[in-house]
Amino acid sequence: MTPLLSLEEAQIRLLRLAEPLATEILPVGASLGRYLASPVVARRSQPPADLSSMDGYAIGGPGPWRIIGESRGGAPFSGTVRNGEAVRISTGAVLPAGCDRILIQEHAERGGDELSLTSQMPAAGQHIRRAGFDFASGETLMGAGTLIGPAQIALILASGARIVTTRHKPRVTFIDCGDELAADPENCLPHQIPASNGAMLAALAANIPCETRQIGPVPDTLSALGEAFEAAGDSDLIVTSGGASVGDHDLIRPALAEWGAEIDFWRVAIKPGKPLLVARRDRQVILGLPGNPVSSFVTGYLFMLPLLRHLSGAKEPLPLRLMCRAGRDLPATGPRREFLRAIIEGSTVTPLLEQDSSALLALARANALIERPENSGEVKAGTDVPVYLIRNG
Incomplete structure (x- = not known):
C-alpha cells in the first residue's frame, strides 16, 4: 500500500495543482x-508637507512672540514667520515657512496677540511630523x-x-454525500442524521470572499454523484464530504474517475482526517473530505482554506501557528500527526476530553487545535505546544 503523505507534503502538492485566479x-x-x-x-507622500503633531503655536526664533496668523487643517498660513513671530496652529496643520518647532499650548501664555513661554523652550523639530515620514x-x-x-x-x-x-473570487461548490443524510434537520428519521458538513464548510470559508453553493445530500450511487459533479462543473473548487474512505459505499473515487477527474493523492498521515482525497479535472480541483464532522472540519481548515487563499492570490496561504502552554499533560502520539480540539484561555491551551471525530459538541466548544507531532512522547503541563486558532472569542 502507498505510504501516507505527511501534512506538509500533502499541502504542497495541493497548492501546486492550481494557479491563482485571473x-x-x-x-x-x-x-x-x-x-x-x-x-x-x-x-504621493504622506504627509505631503511638514505638519504639526500638537495644538499650539509655530514659532520663529526665541520669544516672546507676536501672533500674526493661524494655520489649521485645510487652511495653511500663507506667509513666512520671522524671528519673534508666531502662528496659531492646529494638530495636522501645515507648518508655516520660517518655523522649526512647535510650542504646545500647555507651555504657552497668551495675552491678545502676545505670546510668551511658561516652560522650557521646545527643541528644534519637536512636535513636527516631517513630510514623507510615513511614506514617500x-x-x-x-x-x-x-x-x-x-x-x-x-x-x-x-x-x-x-x-x-x-x-477573482473562487467559485466553490460543497457537496454533502451519503444515504444516511437528511436534508431537513426537523424531519430526520431514526436511521438518518441531519446534513451539516456542507453548511459548516461553507461557513468555514466565509471569511474568504468566494461564490459558494451547496448540493445535496447526494445518495451513495455513481449516477447521483456524477450528476452532482456535472452540476458543479463551472466551479474552481469542488468540496465533497463523505464517501472518500474505503467502505463498500464510499464511491467518491470511482465517481470522479467516471467523470474524468484524475486522483492526485489519497490519504494523509493526520488524525483526524486520514482519508483525504485530492483530484483534478482540467482546471478544477476536487477535495474529498471525510464524512465525520470533526475530520471534515480539520481537513477543511488545513487544506480547503489554504487552497482558497492560494486561488485568491495569498502570498502565505497556510494557517498561522502559535505557541501556547499546555494546560494539562498530553499523551504520546502514534504514527500520524494529531490535532486535538482545545480551548485557549489567556496563554494556556487545554485539550477537551472528548476527541472522537464525530463529536460536534466538543468541536463547537473548541477555539483551537493543538498540533501533536507523529511518534512524539508525552508532554507535561506547562510545556509550549503549537496551536492553530479556529475561532475568535
Whole structure:
C-alpha cells in the first residue's frame, strides 16, 4: 500500500495543482478580504508637507512672540514667520515657512496677540511630523499577495489610489454525500442524521470572499454523484464530504474517475482526517473530505482554506501557528500527526476530553487545535505546544 503523505507534503502538492485566479480591478472600498495581485506604489507622500503633531503655536526664533496668523487643517498660513513671530496652529496643520518647532499650548501664555513661554523652550523639530515620514511618493507600500483589511484599505487610499488589482473570487461548490443524510434537520428519521458538513464548510470559508453553493445530500450511487459533479462543473473548487474512505459505499473515487477527474493523492498521515482525497479535472480541483464532522472540519481548515487563499492570490496561504502552554499533560502520539480540539484561555491551551471525530459538541466548544507531532512522547503541563486558532472569542 502507498505510504501516507505527511501534512506538509500533502499541502504542497495541493497548492501546486492550481494557479491563482485571473486578476480583476475593484474600487478600493470593495476590496475587503481580497489579496493584492500587484504591489501598491505610493503616488504621493504622506504627509505631503511638514505638519504639526500638537495644538499650539509655530514659532520663529526665541520669544516672546507676536501672533500674526493661524494655520489649521485645510487652511495653511500663507506667509513666512520671522524671528519673534508666531502662528496659531492646529494638530495636522501645515507648518508655516520660517518655523522649526512647535510650542504646545500647555507651555504657552497668551495675552491678545502676545505670546510668551511658561516652560522650557521646545527643541528644534519637536512636535513636527516631517513630510514623507510615513511614506514617500514612489515607495512600494505593500507587495502582491497581501491581505486587504481595514488598515490596508486606508493605506491604499492614502497612497493616492482609488482602484486596486485583486483576483477573482473562487467559485466553490460543497457537496454533502451519503444515504444516511437528511436534508431537513426537523424531519430526520431514526436511521438518518441531519446534513451539516456542507453548511459548516461553507461557513468555514466565509471569511474568504468566494461564490459558494451547496448540493445535496447526494445518495451513495455513481449516477447521483456524477450528476452532482456535472452540476458543479463551472466551479474552481469542488468540496465533497463523505464517501472518500474505503467502505463498500464510499464511491467518491470511482465517481470522479467516471467523470474524468484524475486522483492526485489519497490519504494523509493526520488524525483526524486520514482519508483525504485530492483530484483534478482540467482546471478544477476536487477535495474529498471525510464524512465525520470533526475530520471534515480539520481537513477543511488545513487544506480547503489554504487552497482558497492560494486561488485568491495569498502570498502565505497556510494557517498561522502559535505557541501556547499546555494546560494539562498530553499523551504520546502514534504514527500520524494529531490535532486535538482545545480551548485557549489567556496563554494556556487545554485539550477537551472528548476527541472522537464525530463529536460536534466538543468541536463547537473548541477555539483551537493543538498540533501533536507523529511518534512524539508525552508532554507535561506547562510545556509550549503549537496551536492553530479556529475561532475568535
